[in-house]
Amino acid sequence: MAHPKFMGPRKHRLYRGHRARSLNITEEELVEIRARERTFDGAYWRTAMKSFSMGMIIIRLFTKSFNKIGIIFVAFGMAMLGISVLRRKAAGDVFDQRKPFETSGFWVMMTTGVTTVAYVIMFILIMKLS
Amino acid sequence: MAETQLHPFDAESSYVVTNTMPTPPSPLTPGSITFQEASKNKESAAPVDSSNTGTTSILRNRSESKQPIAASSSNANVLPQSNVNTNSNASSTGATRSSLTRRISGPGGRYQTDEDENETPRWTTRVSNFLCKLYSEYSPSLTLENKGSIARDHLANERTYLAWLRTSLSLITVGVAVTQLFRLQTSGPDHANQLIRVSDMGRPLGGAFIALGLLFLWLGTSRYFHNQSVLSYGQFPASRGSVILATITILAILLACFVIVLLQGKSA
Known part of the structure; x- marks a missing residue:
């Protein structure tokens, strides 16, 4: 049970003039919602979780000199999780198609920048191994 | 603006926005793969009238952020962006001082005067304005009309x-x-x-x-x-x-x- 402070505005939010409990979702909206779930719950979280698990494996299983690389993996996973949360917030409205849709070029640039930095650090760390 | 009163997504309303794209007379022959140099000369080849080409109208492009392209001929899509623009420009275009209704601090606050307009804003406001301008100028995101798929x-x-x-x-x-x-x-x-x-x-x-x-x-x-x-x-x-x-x-x-x-x- 969430705190009412956090439940408050969402409880009274109106979708197409209905509250969430009495809303009949049409087929088109369902398709849109599924597309968003595939993207934000599927693709983004999978990327973050893959990075997390690899970091865990590297830290636990590999030798001590690889610890820094594992930490980089975990940090990259956390960054991807944050980006996915922000991207989801910026994803726009399913129920009102009069609002314009904004493509995710900005977020792709962010992700590419973060990933490039992580890769370059990993490359340097691997090349510095004695 | 009378169309906005009828919500197009109510199933009972007289017209429902059909969620299908108008099938365009495609310039492509069906089997060919064309790699248009679209990213290089985007400005010259930007589709303005989407009713002819059947393509998406780009509402806010990088260079056209000041004046968004008017929506396509479909009357169902009333864009909120144009409303926002008219509201924000109302004080600068035709409004005299007596008709200014913007209060500075909520209801009961004093009205905005010329001094306030000439006064330099706080640095947080300036930073956020600068960031917004930077985003709208240089963001690689496109703002598209949300219709169809x-x-x-x-x-x-x-x-x-x-x-x-x-x-x-x-x-x-x-x-x-x-x-x-x-x-x-x-x-x-x-x-x-x-x-x-x-x-x-x-x-x-x-x-x-x-x-x-x-x-x-x-x-x-x-x-x-x-x-x-x-x-x-x-x-x-x-x-x-x-x-x-x-x-x-x-x-x-x-x-x-x-x-x-x-x-x-x-x-x-």
Whole structure:
């Protein structure tokens, strides 16, 4: 049970003039919602979780000199999780198609920048191994 | 503006926005793949009238952020952006001082005067204004009219980019694992009469895998932006060169691994 402070505005939010409990979702909206779930719950979280698990494996299983690389993996996973949360917030409205849709070029640039930095650090760390 | 009172998404209302794109007379012949240089001369070839071409109208492009292109001829799509623009420009265009209704601090506050307009705003406001302007000028995102399957197409594009990202991530993982594996077997017979010391090949191989991951990441990114720019013209670029390049590089690095493992087996 969430705190009412956090439940408050969402409880009274109106979708197409209905509250969430009495809303009949049409087929088109369902398709849109599924597309968003595939993207934000599927693709983004999978990327973050893959990075997390690899970091865990590297830290636990590999030798001590690889610890820094594992930490980089975990940090990259956390960054991807944050980006996915922000991207989801910026994803726009399913129920009102009069609002314009904004493509995710900005977020792709962010992700590419973060990933490039992580890769370059990993490359340097691997090349510095004695 | 009378159309806005009727909500187009109520099922009972007289007209419902049909969720289908108008089928365009496509400029493409069905089998051909065209790679338009859309990203280079976007301004010159920007589709303004979307009713003829059947493509998406770009509402806010990078260079046209001040004046968004008017919506297409479909009357159902009343864009909120135009309302916002008229509201924000109302004070600067025709409003005299007596007709100013903007209060500074909520209801009961004093009205805005000329002094307030000339006064320099607080630094937080200036920073946020600057960031907003920067975003609207340089953001690579497009703002599109949300109709039909446009949102879904661009989300699918994003998913493909993330799949490329995951491929590159697994390449990086393989590189780290290869480095570790080759480091494990440093102790062995002496490498006196040997062409290469196999235990030294771990780091170059891992570095090559990481470089390959970087290459894959940038392939995915360039593919994404090419696709984003071309999708608003109603076309889809089939990725061919990037797939060939990825295949060749992966084959090369797998062959290198194979050769190194063979040399190791021969020396042991």
